Amino acid sequence: MSRSAPEDLVALRRDLHRHPEPAWREFYTTARIVDELETRPVDELYVGREVLTDDRMAVPDETDLDAWFERAREAGAREDVLESLAGGYTGAVAVVRRGDGPTVGLRVDIDALPIAESDDGSHAPAAGGYRSETAGYMHACGHDAHATLGIGVIDAIAESDFEGTLKVFFQPSEEVVGGGGPMAESGHLDDVDYLLAVHVGLDHPTGEIVAGIDGFLAVHHFRAAFTGTPAHAGAKPEEGDNAVLAMATAVQNLHGISRHSDGATRVNAGLVGGGTATNIVPEEAFVEGEVRGETTELMEYMRERAVRVLRSAAEMHGCEVEITTEGRAPSARSDDTLVDLVADVGGETAGVESVIRRDSLGGSEDATYLMRRVQEAGGLAAYVNVGTDHPGGHHTGTFDVDEASIPIGVDVLAASIEAIAARRP
Numbered sequence: 001m002s003r004s005a006p007e008d009l010v011a012l013r014r015d016l017h018r019h020p021e022p023a024w025r026e027f028y029t030t031a032r033i034v035d036e037l038e039t040r041p042v043d044e045l046y047v048g049r050e051v052l053t054d055d056r057m058a059v060p061d062e063t064d065l066d067a068w069f070e071r072a073r074e075a076g077a078r079e080d081v082l083e084s085l086a087g088g089y090t091g092a093v094a095v096v097r098r099g100d101g102p103t104v105g106l107r108v109d110i111d112a113l114p115i116a117e118s119d120d121g122s123h124a125p126a127a128g129g130y131r132s133e134t135a136g137y138m139h140a141c142g143h144d145a146h147a148t149l150g151i152g153v154i155d156a157i158a159e160s161d162f163e164g165t166l167k168v169f170f171q172p173s174e175e176v177v178g179g180g181g182p183m184a185e186s187g188h189l190d191d192v193d194y195l196l197a198v199h200v201g202l203d204h205p206t207g208e209i210v211a212g213i214d215g216f217l218a219v220h221h222f223r224a225a226f227t228g229t230p231a232h233a234g235a236k237p238e239e240g241d242n243a244v245l246a247m248a249t250a251v252q253n254l255h256g257i258s259r260h261s262d263g264a265t266r267v268n269a270g271l272v273g274g275g276t277a278t279n280i281v282p283e284e285a286f287v288e289g290e291v292r293g294e295t296t297e298l299m300e301y302m303r304e305r306a307v308r309v310l311r312s313a314a315e316m317h318g319c320e321v322e323i324t325t326e327g328r329a330p331s332a333r334s335d336d337t338l339v340d341l342v343a344d345v346g347g348e349t350a351g352v353e354s355v356i357r358r359d360s361l362g363g364s365e366d367a368t369y370l371m372r373r374v375q376e377a378g379g380l381a382a383y384v385n386v387g388t389d390h391p392g393g394h395h396t397g398t399f400d401v402d403e404a405s406i407p408i409g410v411d412v413l414a415a416s417i418e419a420i421a422a423r424r425p
């Protein structure tokens with residue numbers, strides 16, 4: 001038997017859970033995934049720089065990357081794999097070739113979040129001894145389970161009658177919507193005829209499957225750095241150009257951008273800072289924020305208005321502003337024929353008690369880059385949800401994955417992939 005017993009998958013998920021790594025710092029995680037892949041019938045394995053273009057967004061500075069690199073090394077990540085991830089080029093693509101047939105892709109994301117994990121005895125990872133070992137970081141969105149699903153599906157496909165090529169995309173940096181774009185453009189998607197992306201939970205319980213998630217808000221993350229002129233706040237205030245004032249003016253007015261009659265839009269100034277002391281007219285200030293839209297066009301409308309506000313606020317206070325993109329993802333829609341197929345297969349899979357055909361995410365996801373890449377080349381894509389009971393909500397310290405949902409997810413995804421190759425919808 002080559003197939004993982006569920007205990008193996010649970011052990012992998014717990015190991016990843018103990019070592020959460022945020023965007024572009026998934027060094028241990030990628031090395032651990034490579035370890036797993038090398039024991040399996042994988043025909044081609046691409047790692048790090050081989051799976052991403054240079055066009056990465058929201059990459060942390062070198063000091064930060066180095067600290068996480070070292071931490072991964074200390075945790076036992078393999079040196080040869082680490083070398084290929086230098087500079088924060090994380091992630092992997094595994095290819096399984098099994099005769100003539102279409103190329104089916106599965107996209108799973110692998111990054112964690114800067115959230116402290118609960119140490120309460122009622123939180124299963126705390127009680128079970130696999131709580132995060134990195135203070136302030138946690139797999140609070142189930143991406144540890146997603147990486148595990150990717151491995152489990154390779155096992156299941158190796159044992160199945162699947163005919164075609166399977167590509168599993170272990171994508172980094174979803175949480176900052178930074179990894180989807182550079183992976184989508186890497187060339188590895190170019191021959192993919194069908195793509196499934198997967199997420200666990202999302203308020204759907206264990207045993208429930210959603211065949212097609214839609215309602216991805218297109219999103220754009222930005223950072224605006226304001227530069228003014230410093231001056232003595234008491235003696236010569238008129239000689240200063242106050243960068244904090246420019247930033248504050250921008251924050252107020254970002255939230256004053258008009259709604260759009262075509263659909264939902266969002267704006268948030270989420271992180272601000274600036275200045276050095278009470279008696280100095282501040283020279284530097286910044287705001288990091290995001291705009292979203294129900295469609296990519298609506299997001300673009302918000303982005304253009306936001307840029308106008310940022311520039312005008314700088315101008316108003318005699319400051320300069322530099323605006324950079326920190327992350328971005330378009331909207332996307334799951335294709336009907338794939339949704340129907342996954343719903344069919346899900347309904348026949350052991351452990352599945354309820355199948356919902358479609359549901360709306362109401363958030364953002366950069367799997368949309370990969371989905372659109374495949375769709376624009378004439379292929380089909382769907383975003384599948386595997387329900388899991390989760391005590392705390394996503395992105396909270398008490399979030400957890402019900403491990404019973406992992407083998408169900410593997411079965412639904414593998415059976416769907418096999419059916420896609422056989423039926424070529």
Ligand SMILES: [Zn+2]
Nearest residue numbers: 141142143199
């Ligand atoms: Zn997530």
